Amino acid sequence: MSSGESAGKRGLVVPVRPPVGRWVRESRAGLVGLAVLIGAGAGLGAVVFRWLITTFTHVFSGHADYSDAGRAAHPWFPALGPWFLLLAPVLAGLVYGPLVYRFAPEARGHGVPEVMYAVAERGGRIPVQVSVVKALASALTIGSGGSVGREGPIVQIGSALGSSLGRLARLPESRLRILVACGAAGGIAATFNAPLAGPFFAMELILRDFAAESFGAVVLASVTASVVGRAVFGNTPFLNLPPFSLRSPVEYLLFVALGLVVGACGVLFTRVLYWIEDLCDRLWRGPEWLRPAVGGVFLGGLLLLLPQMYGVGYPVLQNAVEGKYVFGFLLVLMLGKIVATSLTIGIGGSGGVFAPSLFIGAMAGTAFGIGVHAWLPSVTASPGVYGLIGMGAAFAGSARAPITAVIVLFELTGQYTVILPMLTAIVIATAISRALSRDTIYTLKLRRRGIDLDKHPSARRLADTKVSAVTEPLPEPLRDDLPLEPAAHALALSGHGILPVVDDEGRYQGCATARAVAEAVADDHEGRVGDLAELPPLVTADSTLADALDALAQAPGTGLPVLTGKDELTGWITHQSVLSALEPAAAGR
Numbered sequence: 001m002s003s004g005e006s007a008g009k010r011g012l013v014v015p016v017r018p019p020v021g022r023w024v025r026e027s028r029a030g031l032v033g034l035a036v037l038i039g040a041g042a043g044l045g046a047v048v049f050r051w052l053i054t055t056f057t058h059v060f061s062g063h064a065d066y067s068d069a070g071r072a073a074h075p076w077f078p079a080l081g082p083w084f085l086l087l088a089p090v091l092a093g094l095v096y097g098p099l100v101y102r103f104a105p106e107a108r109g110h111g112v113p114e115v116m117y118a119v120a121e122r123g124g125r126i127p128v129q130v131s132v133v134k135a136l137a138s139a140l141t142i143g144s145g146g147s148v149g150r151e152g153p154i155v156q157i158g159s160a161l162g163s164s165l166g167r168l169a170r171l172p173e174s175r176l177r178i179l180v181a182c183g184a185a186g187g188i189a190a191t192f193n194a195p196l197a198g199p200f201f202a203m204e205l206i207l208r209d210f211a212a213e214s215f216g217a218v219v220l221a222s223v224t225a226s227v228v229g230r231a232v233f234g235n236t237p238f239l240n241l242p243p244f245s246l247r248s249p250v251e252y253l254l255f256v257a258l259g260l261v262v263g264a265c266g267v268l269f270t271r272v273l274y275w276i277e278d279l280c281d282r283l284w285r286g287p288e289w290l291r292p293a294v295g296g297v298f299l300g301g302l303l304l305l306l307p308q309m310y311g312v313g314y315p316v317l318q319n320a321v322e323g324k325y326v327f328g329f330l331l332v333l334m335l336g337k338i339v340a341t342s343l344t345i346g347i348g349g350s351g352g353v354f355a356p357s358l359f360i361g362a363m364a365g366t367a368f369g370i371g372v373h374a375w376l377p378s379v380t381a382s383p384g385v386y387g388l389i390g391m392g393a394a395f396a397g398s399a400r401a402p403i404t405a406v407i408v409l410f411e412l413t414g415q416y417t418v419i420l421p422m423l424t425a426i427v428i429a430t431a432i433s434r435a436l437s438r439d440t441i442y443t444l445k446l447r448r449r450g451i452d453l454d455k456h457p458s459a460r461r462l463a464d465t466k467v468s469a470v471t472e473p474l475p476e477p478l479r480d481d482l483p484l485e486p487a488a489h490a491l492a493l494s495g496h497g498i499l500p501v502v503d504d505e506g507r508y509q510g511c512a513t514a515r516a517v518a519e520a521v522a523d524d525h526e527g528r529v530g531d532l533a534e535l536p537p538l539v540t541a542d543s544t545l546a547d548a549l550d551a552l553a554q555a556p557g558t559g560l561p562v563l564t565g566k567d568e569l570t571g572w573i574t575h576q577s578v579l580s581a582l583e584p585a586a587a588g589r
Contacts, residue, residue, distance in 0.1 A: 031175060031217050035182045038165055039221030042158035042186025043228025049135050049154055050191060050233075056143025057311060060088040066145070068315035071307050085145060085303040085310075089296030092144030096137040097348060101289035104133035109345055110353045111138075111152035112205065113445040115159045115184060119206055121451065123173035124180040126163035130156060137350040141292075145299065147309045147340035148351020151188060155352070158187030158225075159206070178214045181207045185218045186225030193229055193236070194411035197404065198222035204401045205442065244388060245417055248379040254372050255389060255421040258365060259428025262390045265334070265364045266357060266397020267433055270441040273342040273353070274448070280346035288348065295347025302340055308333055309340040312355050317362045321387040327370045334363035353441055357398045358391040358412075365390015388413060389422050393429035398441040402430045467548050468541040470580060471562050471571030477502045480509050480530025487529040488517045498557025500569055501533040508569050510535045513556045536560055541570055545578055552578070 057065065061084075062075040071082040080087075100107045106114045107130055118126045138153035162183030166176040181202040189198030199218045203210050207218075284291050303309055308316045320330060341356040369386030392409040396402050405426045410419060433440070439447050446452075477500040478487050491499055491514040501509045510533035520532060537551035539560050551560055552575055559574040 028213070031178065031213070032220060034165060034169065034171075034179060035217040035221045036224050038158070038162045038179055038182045039186040039189075039224030040228055041161050041165075042154075042183050042221065043190040043225035045131065045135070045157050045161060046154050046187050046190035046225065046229055047232045049139065049150065049157060052135060052139035053142050053150060053311075056092075056139050058143075060092065060144040061310065065312075065315055066310040067308050067313040068319070069307065069310075071304075082304060082307070085307065086297065086300035088144040089146065089299045089303075090293050091296075092140040092146075093292030093294075093296040093347070093349075096140040096350065097292040098289040099133060100137050100348070100350065101287075104130045106130050107134040107137050107156070107350055108348055109152075109445070110148070110351060110442075111156035112352070113442045115156055115180065115206055116208075116442060117446055117451060118159070118163070119177045119180055120208075124163055124166065124176035124178075126156075126160040126180065128160065128164040131160040131164075134160070134350060138352075141344065141349040141351050142311050144296075145303050145310045146344040146349045146351055147299075147311070147313065147337060147356065148344050148349060148353070149312055149355025149358075150191060150352060151354040152352025153350065154187035154191045155184045155201075155206075158183030158185075162221075177207065178217050181214060181218050182221035185222040189222040190225040190229030192408070192412060193226065193233060194408060195222050195226035197408040197411050198225065200404045200407045201401070204404050205399065243417065244381060244385045244415055246381050246385065246421065250376075250379050251381065252421060252424055254380065254386075255425045256428050258368050258386055258389060259393050259425035260432050261368055262361050262364045262393040262425070263397035263429025263432040264436065265360055266394045266399075266429065266441075267436045269338050269341075269353075269357060269360055269394070270398050270437065270439075270444060272338050273345065273441065274444060276339070276342035277346040280343075292348040295343070295349075299340070299343055299347065299349075302336075302343065306332070306336045306340070309336050313337070313359055314355070317359050317391075320362050320366045321384045323366070323382065323384055325366070327367050330363045330367040330370070334360050334367070337363070353398070354395065357395045357441070361390040361392065361394025362387045363390075364394065385418060385421075388415060389418060389425045392422050393425045396426045396429040397433045400430055400433050400440040402426050465545045466541065467539060467543045467545060467562055467573055468571075470545070470577040471541065471573060472559075472577055474561065474569055474572045475499055475559075477506075477569065478512055478529050479504065480528060480533065482529045484517055484521050484525060484527065484529060484532075487512060488514070488521050491517055496557050496559045496574075498536070498555065498559060500561040501530055502569070503530075506569075508561065508563060509533050511557075511561065515556065538563065539573060540564065548573055549575075549578055 054064065063069050073081045074084045077084055104127060111134065118124060134153050134156045138150065142148060142150060159180045162179035163176065166179040184206050185198035185202035188201050189195045199215065199222045202218050203215060207214055280295065286294065316333065319325060337356055337359050341353060344351060366383045366387030368390065369383030373380045373383055392405040396405040406423060409422060410416065475494050475496060478490060480501050480503050497514045498511050501512050503509055509530060512529050512532050516532045517529065536555050539548050539551050540563050559572050561569050562571040562573050564570045
């Protein structure tokens with residue numbers, strides 16, 4: 001006799017352990033374990049990605065960061081002088097252009113919209129090869145002078161890792177989305193040494209909600225990734241800035257003005273980015289894999305004129321906030337960054353827009369600070385304070401993520417003394433962004449494809465699906481000269497409570513309802529069913545499901561006829577057919 005049988009005979013309850021796979025998929029502990037694993041993987045991915053950027057920057061420029069080198073020559077090719085800048089983007093484009101085109105077209109561009117789309121529309125599914133291709137393409141782009149950031153790539157890399165692990169564990173879509181957000185948070189946290197910014201970035205921009213279960217998992221992934229990142233990069237703020245302080249409460253009025261100005265600059269950045277991308281699309285007629293190399297000639301020419309645009313440009317940003325540039329040059333750098341980032345992405349480069357928005361905000365904010373300090377020197381802080389706050393305001397103006405903007409700036413700089421003016425400017429920048437633009441720098445890319453993330457997924461399907469896609473066979477219509485008693489019998493058998501009525505030539509005359517016919521029969525009415533026909537809300541084959549659902553809500557029965565023209569019947573639509581469009585899998589069971 002087995003121990004289980006003897007235990008059963010003694011009346012003991014023996015707990016049954018679920019299989020390991022089911023435990024991972026369904027339990028909270030399983031989600032926690034996967035979140036920690038993804039955080040560690042995202043942290044290692046961030047370390048490798050930053051190493052790739054540093055390596056390729058040395059290869060293509062001969063410097064650790066060429067943006068602050070001042071047109072220096074490449075140490076390996078001194079005879080070329082600064083003219084090597086014309087060749088670096090071209091050579092890199094010849095490598096990453098075919099790589100992206102052949103293996104992962106999703107790796108092109110700034111990355112975050114693709115992750116948002118995967119979470120909102122594809123249940124969190126991201127192809128596994130995206131991680132490798134995105135890392136190589138973005139590192140080549142930035143290392144060869146592309147004026148983009150590294151947060152978009154690391155978000156896509158970490159998200160692809162989370163998606164791959166979740167699919168390997170066969171998780172349901174609800175948990176797969178959480179793991180994608182875990183990967184995004186871990187990547188941000190490790191690459192910027194920002195364990196708080198990672199979760200808020202993932203929740204506010206990727207998941208777009210703050211559910212308790214998902215927030216806990218995302219925080220764990222972020223903490224784990226931060227531990228890995230700090231073990232390699234050390235525990236220091238991302239930017240080393242001197243301490244700043246405010247001089248007068250009057251300055252809060254100036255910070256309101258700063259939010260208005262720099263928030264508008266963030267919106268300008270968004271519009272110029274997509275305008276230049278559209279321009280590149282119209283002008284380019286060659287193969288897509290060659291586009292980055294040919295466009296690299298124009299990017300190289302811009303770098304010759306303004307080498308401060310090379311790569312991410314954090315040394316230039318720090319110099320600006322520390323007051324090393326004059327007013328006019330700050331404006332040149334701001335406009336140059338807008339154009340350089342837009343051109344890099346427009347020619348097919350791969351990189352993020354988060355760091356460029358910080359750069360743009362630092363230049364605009366510091367220039368604003370120089371202006372107000374010259375006007376009111378006794379009551380204003382140093383221009384660097386305005387530059388620091390401008391970084392968050394520009395990101396809020398372009399991405400419209402105020403919580404993330406505050407947390408990111410606080411963690412990147414370690415400057416708690418400016419938290420109140422930072423909140424003021426960021427809220428104002430978010431408000432002006434909403435007033436000037438419907439979309440953010442991330443959602444506009446998706447809206448241009450016809451995807452509106454502000455709508456619920458079911459609402460998006462209703463708005464995007466035509467009635468013709470879910471039309472059911474038309475029930476047998478009633479002839480308008482049919483007596484009421486046979487009509488009542490036909491309506492009872494139909495189960496719809498309503499049937500279309502046609503004349504002797506088959507033209508649509510309206511619909512008869514079971515209630516109207518039953519009342520007429522009860523009153524001994526001697527007429528024909530055509531006398532009781534009424535016109536319910538019109539539904540055509542070209543109507544959307546959203547319009548059809550509104551019509552069904554007003555219909556006196558459970559269905560409505562679908563017309564191709566004014567009086568030609570083509571099918572039938574019911575609430576059930578609409579539900580089948582919203583839940584195709586459920587309809588198939």
